Amino acid sequence: MEPTLTIAGSDSSGGAGIQADLKTFSAIGTYGMSVITAVTAQNTQGVFLVEELSSEIVKKQIEVIFNDIPPKAIKIGMVSSSQIIKEIVNTLKKYDYKYLVLDPVMISKSGYHLLQPEAKMNLIKYLIPMAYIVTPNTLEAEEITKVSIKNIEDMKIAGEKILSIGPKYVLMKGGHLEGDAVDVLIGRDIFKIYKERRLIKKNTHGTGCTLSSAITAYLALGYDIERAVELGKIYITQAIKNSFDIGNGVGPVNHFWNIDYEKVK
Numbered sequence: 001m002e003p004t005l006t007i008a009g010s011d012s013s014g015g016a017g018i019q020a021d022l023k024t025f026s027a028i029g030t031y032g033m034s035v036i037t038a039v040t041a042q043n044t045q046g047v048f049l050v051e052e053l054s055s056e057i058v059k060k061q062i063e064v065i066f067n068d069i070p071p072k073a074i075k076i077g078m079v080s081s082s083q084i085i086k087e088i089v090n091t092l093k094k095y096d097y098k099y100l101v102l103d104p105v106m107i108s109k110s111g112y113h114l115l116q117p118e119a120k121m122n123l124i125k126y127l128i129p130m131a132y133i134v135t136p137n138t139l140e141a142e143e144i145t146k147v148s149i150k151n152i153e154d155m156k157i158a159g160e161k162i163l164s165i166g167p168k169y170v171l172m173k174g175g176h177l178e179g180d181a182v183d184v185l186i187g188r189d190i191f192k193i194y195k196e197r198r199l200i201k202k203n204t205h206g207t208g209c210t211l212s213s214a215i216t217a218y219l220a221l222g223y224d225i226e227r228a229v230e231l232g233k234i235y236i237t238q239a240i241k242n243s244f245d246i247g248n249g250v251g252p253v254n255h256f257w258n259i260d261y262e263k264v265k
């Protein structure tokens, strides 16, 4: 079984962050591991408190995993602060890895800053160039590039700007735009559109985390980037389609839409 690693924050409600990543890694058939950067007190109604872990424990988690179970692919989500970013960058430098998927998490759907605003520059300067693929939503891409994004042409302009920072690929997610759910994969030799009909669903907590960890899992399983994104898009679309009401706010997507529960009873 291929090992996959997420470096991200904990979401106590289980719909986003580390919990979404581990569920997705497992549902796709990889062995999920985690390095926790911060703990959020969060439910379907919002984020209420965040406590960051020390950079020392972040570093140690990465070291002990790499020294024992080197991951086939890594995903980075909520990194919280400049101090944690620098620790992740310095620690990962010591190891070999091929696939680093960076979801540049900044603000939750409920409006809470999961990345301290002053850490944005460090995420751009240090983490983006290390990534195999960066997966910003439109708000994050606007923050990174200062390009206003309203349509696919704007996604292309902003995506190319992000590409020039150094990652191999950029997946511009269009979940926040109107109309179809269109994502655009941009590389030096690739421009590919992934389109699905917009689903009218309330429960979309954790969509971004889930898509980026699905892509991570498919890369670990050996798919090339175009196919990994295509399979990731199918996975997230089905997870949204099969999402369910739990809690009183925006509920989670269904990470295990592909499991036949009759078979495991």
Ligand SMILES: Nc1ncnc2c1ncn2[C@@H]1O[C@H](COP(=O)(O)OP(=O)(O)O)[C@@H](O)[C@H]1O
Binding pocket: 136, 137, 138, 173, 174, 175, 176, 181, 182, 183, 196, 197, 198, 199, 200, 201, 204, 206, 207, 208, 209, 211, 233, 236, 237, 240
């Ligand atoms: N209502 C929807 N129907 C279908 N796909 C959606 C919907 N909302 C988001 N998506 C898809 O979910 C993925 C995550 O996108 P997005 O919501 O933009 O990310 P984030 O959660 O980081 O803000 C993308 O593939 C996007 O196109």
Ligand SMILES: Cc1ncc(COP(=O)(O)OP(=O)(O)O)c(N)n1
Binding pocket: 008, 009, 010, 011, 016, 017, 018, 040, 042, 077, 078, 105, 107, 108, 109, 110, 114, 204, 205, 206, 207, 208, 209, 210
């Ligand atoms: C701990 C943690 N990490 C990331 C997020 C953001 O997740 P995302 O997939 O963008 O979904 P929403 O929260 O925006 O629905 C999070 N909420 N918590």
